[in-house]
Amino acid sequence: xxxxxxxxxxxxxxxxxxxxxxxxxxxxxxxxxxxxxxxxxxxxxxxxxxxxxxxxxxxxxxxxxxxxxxxxxxxxxxxxxxxxxxxxxxxxxxxxxxxxxxxxxxxxxxxxxxxxxxxxxxxxxxxxxxxxxxxxxxxxxxxxxxxxxxxxxxxxxxxxxxxxxxxxxxxxxxxxxxxxxxxxxxxxxxxxxxxxxxxxxxxxxxxxxxxxxxxxxxxxxxxxxxxxxxxxxxxxxxxxxxxxxxxxxxxxxxxxxxxxxxxxxxxxxxxxxxxxxxxxxxxxxxxxxxxxxxxxxxxxxxxxxxxxxxxxxxxxxxxxxxxxxxxxxxxxxxxxxxxxxxxxxxxxxxxxxxxxxxxxxxxxxxxxxxxxxxxxxxxxxxxxxxxxxxxxxxxxxxxxxxxxxxxxxxxxxxxxxxxxxxxxxxxxxxxxxxxxxxxxxxxxxxxxxxxxxxxxxxxxxxxxxxxxxxxxxxxxxxxxxxxxxxxxxxxxxxxxxxxxxxxxxxxxxxxxxxxxxxxxxxxxxxxxxxxxxxxxxxxxxxxxxxxxxxxxxxxxxxxxxxxxxxxxxxxxxxxxxxxxxxxxxxxxxxxxxxxxxxxxxxxxx
Numbered sequence: 001x002x003x004x005x006x007x008x009x010x011x012x013x014x015x016x017x018x019x020x021x022x023x024x025x026x027x028x029x030x031x032x033x034x035x036x037x038x039x040x041x042x043x044x045x046x047x048x049x050x051x052x053x054x055x056x057x058x059x060x061x062x063x064x065x066x067x068x069x070x071x072x073x074x075x076x077x078x079x080x081x082x083x084x085x086x087x088x089x090x091x092x093x094x095x096x097x098x099x100x101x102x103x104x105x106x107x108x109x110x111x112x113x114x115x116x117x118x119x120x121x122x123x124x125x126x127x128x129x130x131x132x133x134x135x136x137x138x139x140x141x142x143x144x145x146x147x148x149x150x151x152x153x154x155x156x157x158x159x160x161x162x163x164x165x166x167x168x169x170x171x172x173x174x175x176x177x178x179x180x181x182x183x184x185x186x187x188x189x190x191x192x193x194x195x196x197x198x199x200x201x202x203x204x205x206x207x208x209x210x211x212x213x214x215x216x217x218x219x220x221x222x223x224x225x226x227x228x229x230x231x232x233x234x235x236x237x238x239x240x241x242x243x244x245x246x247x248x249x250x251x252x253x254x255x256x257x258x259x260x261x262x263x264x265x266x267x268x269x270x271x272x273x274x275x276x277x278x279x280x281x282x283x284x285x286x287x288x289x290x291x292x293x294x295x296x297x298x299x300x301x302x303x304x305x306x307x308x309x310x311x312x313x314x315x316x317x318x319x320x321x322x323x324x325x326x327x328x329x330x331x332x333x334x335x336x337x338x339x340x341x342x343x344x345x346x347x348x349x350x351x352x353x354x355x356x357x358x359x360x361x362x363x364x365x366x367x368x369x370x371x372x373x374x375x376x377x378x379x380x381x382x383x384x385x386x387x388x389x390x391x392x393x394x395x396x397x398x399x400x401x402x403x404x405x406x407x408x409x410x411x412x413x414x415x416x417x418x419x420x421x422x423x424x425x426x427x428x429x430x431x432x433x434x435x436x437x438x439x440x441x442x443x444x445x446x447x448x449x450x451x452x453x454x455x456x457x458x459x460x461x462x463x464x465x466x467x468x469x470x471x472x473x474x475x476x477x478x479x480x481x482x483x484x485x486x487x488x489x490x491x492x493x494x495x496x497x498x499x500x501x502x503x504x505x506x507x508x509x510x511x512x513x514x515x516x517x518x519x520x521x522x523x524x525x526x527x528x529x530x531x532x533x534x535x536x537x538x539x540x541x542x543x544x545x546x547x548x549x550x551x552x553x554x555x556x557x558x559x560x561x562x563x564x565x566x567x568x569x570x571x572x573x574x575x576x577x578x579x580x581x582x583x584x585x586x587x588x589x590x591x592x593x594x595x596x597x598x599x600x601x602x603x604x605x
Contacts, residue, residue, distance in 0.1 A: 008052045008086035011151075015050055015062055018151035025113040026105065027147045028130075029060040032121040034281055035199050038490055039213050041220070042156040044121060046148045049155075053082045055381055059101045060088070063108060070101045073476035074380045077522060095498070102133040111138030119143035119283035127282040143282060158257075161211035163219045163238040165246070166203075166486065170361070170413040172311035175207045175250050178304070183227055185300035191274035193267060196223040196299060198279045200488045204305040206232065206252065209486070215367045216488045217411055222260040222284075229253055233260040261287040276302070298504050302493055305484065307510035312485050313534060315414030316512065316552060319361070320532070323410055323417040324554030324582065325589035326355040331423075332597035338425065343393040345371040345384035348406060356410045366409035366416050366489040373425070377405035377526035380477055380518065392425060401426025403436075403525040403561070409489055418489050418514055419553045420530035424560050435519045436527050436561040441467035442517035443529045444571050446479065446496070446549070450538045453508065453545040456501030457494045464496070464517040475518040483512045483532055507547060511535045515549070529557060554582050556601035564605070576604045 019027055029051075033044035038056060047053070047060045051067075055075040061068050067086075071079045072093040079090045093100045105115060115134060119127070122143065134141045148155070165171075182205065186194050196202050199218035203209055210219025221234040230252045239247075244254055255263065264287040267273060271292045275285070276299040288294070308316065330352045337343060349369035356362055372382045373390040384390070391399040404425050409418035422436060442464040449463060457480070462469075464479045478497030481490045493504035494511050507513075516530035533549035540546060556579060567575075579602035586598055 006085050006087075008050070008088070011050050012062060012067060012087065015148075015151040016064060018147065019062070019064070019116070021150070022116070022145070022147070023114065024116040024142065024147060025064065026109055026115045027062045028101070028105075028115060028117040029062070029148070030117070030121060030123075030126070031057050031059065032123065032281075034120050034283070035197050035220070035222075036123050036279060036281065037199055037213060037216075038488070039216055041159045041212055043158050046152065046155075049152060050148075051083065051088055052086055053079050054383070055079065061101055061105060066108075068101070068104060070104070077379050078381065099129055102129060105139070106133055106137035109134075109137060109139045112140070114140045114142055116142045116145065116147045118146045118148070119286060120146065120281060122282045124277050124280050124282050124285050158220065158235070159212040160235065160238065161219070162240075163208050163210045163234065163243070165243060166207045166209045166413070169311075170315055170486065171207045172309055172315070173207075175205075175252075178205050178207070178301075179225070179230060179250065181304060182225060182300050185304075186225070186227070186274055189274055189295050189297060190272055191295050192227060192270075192272045194225040194274040194300075195264065195280065195284070196225065196301065197281070197284060198276075198299065198302070200484055200491055201279070201299050201301040201305065202232075203487060204484075205301050206230075206247075210238070211364075215365055215411070217363060217486060218488070220257060222257070224260075224263055231255055231263060233257050233263065260284070264288055267292050274300075298493060303504065305487070306482055306491065306493060307508055308485055308512060308534070309510065312415075313510065316485065316534070319410075319412040319415035320417060320552045320554050321585050321589060322359040322361070322412065323356065323419070324586045325594070326359050326410075327352070327419075327421075327555045328586060328590045328594040328598045329358075330355040331601075332593040334423075335597065336593065338393050339398050340395065341393060342391075342395050344391050345373055345376065345389045346386070348392070348404075349384065349408075352406070352408055356408075359410075359412070361413040363411045363413060363486070366411045366418060370405070370407035370420075372405045372526060374400065374402040374404075374525050375523050377403055377422070378520040378522050378524060379526070380520065380528070398426055401428075403428065403432055403527065405526050405528060407528065407530065411486060413486055416484050416486055416489055417553070418483060418530065418532060419555055420516060420528045421555060421558065422527050422529065422561065423558050428561050430563070432525060432527075433561055433563040434566065435473075435521070435525070436529075437563045437566040438467050438471060438473065439517050439519050439527045439529050440557065440562065440575075441567065441571060442479075443515055443531065444574050446515045446517075447531065447533060447551055448549075448574060450546050450548045451507065452543075453547050454506040455547075456503075457496045457505045457507055457513070458499045458501045460496050460507075461498055464515060468517065468519060473519055475520060477516075477518065479517055480514045483514060485512075507535055509535050509537060509547060512552065551578060551581075554585050556582055556598070558601065559603075559605060562605075567605075572605050579604070 348371035407420040446464040480496030518528035531553035538546040538548035
């Protein structure tokens with residue numbers, strides 16, 4: 001690459017010209033939008049545009065003479081590759097969510113210099129930390145303009161996908177009932193109004209879905225809820241007249257997306273507004289009238305949507321079975337084709353996605369398929385591309401032997417799936433088997449847990465890591481994330497990770513969470529075994545309520561990679577019981593080669 005004409009260098013040159021014209025000494029580009037989404041519409045992917053780094057989480061800082069990207073260990077290898085030749089240095093963060101850019105900025109900028117960041121995409125809690133650090137360094141923080149406006153003429157427009165209704169029976173709770181539930185929560189906190197900007201909260205509350213964000217069935221919008229009405233701020237052209245009339249019957253009024261901030265500013269003086277400081281941007285917070293009384297608490301909808309109803313859980317089980325049937329069909333083809341057909345990581349993604357698309361009530365993938373062969377599997381957020389991918393099989397032989405990690409999922413009208421499996425290509429080595437089995441032990445250990453209701457999710461994290469820790473091994477990502485109901489594949493408030501325990505992370509009945517320990521050997525292979533689990537009541541014995549995990553995901557866990565001597569008899573019993581369930585649930589949904597494959601891969605150990 002001629003680094004003088006690298007597209008990223010040219011884009012940075014343009015950004016620096018705009019910075020000089022505006023009098024900015026530095027610009028901060030977070031991975032964020034006005035809704036603080038994890039996955040962003042292209043309009044707000046400025047960090048990616050100006051850095052070339054395509055990972056979902058990172059922070060870019062651009063100064064007149066240098067630029068730095070801050071990313072945690074999940075993305076180091078990917079970032080090193082994608083930043084090559086760009087002139088952007090990678091700053092490796094020690095942990096997920098670390099704010100390494102704050103001390104770096106304080107060190108690089110002199111007192112009196114200016115740092116610009118767009119308040120419209122800056123989380124309120126992030127602004128608090130940023131302002132504190134910049135004030136201490138004597139740096140002026142400017143938040144009143146979008147620093148990208150003059151530097152990004154190719155910027156994509158806002159998405160314009162249609163908004164549609166998530167209907168019964170899959171929408172098992174009526175919109176009117178959800179609104180009543182939320183108003184009751186507002187009344188408990190003494191609030192007359194409530195503001196919602198997070199897209200999955202909005203979609204859950206309104207029983208509406210869209211396609212403004214890839215892989216997540218949500219739409220751009222904000223909402224202002226009072227005790228009488230819900231005002232929905234969206235592009236009106238996305239809703240047809242019949243849907244607008246249906247919403248009106250439930251007390252939902254539609255206004256333009258661009259009017260959201262003005263509506264906040266027009267709140268009556270006597271209003272008491274409930275906001276979630278972790279789910280609102282600085283720009284929207286600044287629009288609230290000074291006279292309005294604020295109540296700061298987690299969005300009640302965030303807690304409510306995390307607890308799936310019995311009816312929703314039943315639909316999720318159905319979606320998991322359909323998802324499992326699709327994987328049986330794919331893996332049967334895959335194993336039969338190895339060494340006989342040309343197969344790459346891209347082929348895996350295409351064929352697996354095609355099998356899911358054949359299933360009833362399938363809407364889309366829930367995230368891009370991650371198919372990582374050998375060294376690529378050691379990159380937790382790897383994604384093959386036409387320019388860079390591994391060959392697994394040729395028409396006459398295997399391209400190589402090793403491990404293939406496949407992380408995939410789908411969006412169905414009755415649920416969202418996310419599952420990771422690892423498969424041997426050829427004969428796995430003793431070291432591969434050891435790594436695989438230690439990860440499997442972590443998956444089994446956490447899957448079998450019972451715990452008191454209300455236990456903070458982070459307190460469960462060490463259980464999945466213990467088999468790895470016993471061998472001085474570890475992994476850099478969280479063990480588990482919440483999963484939505486035909487919504488975002490990542491949702492809160494629960495998490496099984498190294499995060500500090502907080503009240504909102506308490507495990508409650510009905511929550512769906514992933515269990516996905518891993519082990520990654522850079523340049524060699526990666527192992528991750530992931531299932532989704534549902535919090536269900538466990539038998540009580542006079543010491544309060546207890547919960548257990550019901551494993552929802554239905555797909556064989558490959559036993560050819562297991563080092564049997566590392567598994568205890570009770571662990572083998574769990575795996576055999578799981579495979580018996582998988583066989584019993586999926587057998588009626590598959591036939592032919594897929595049925596044969598299912599029988600072979602679920603045989604008892």
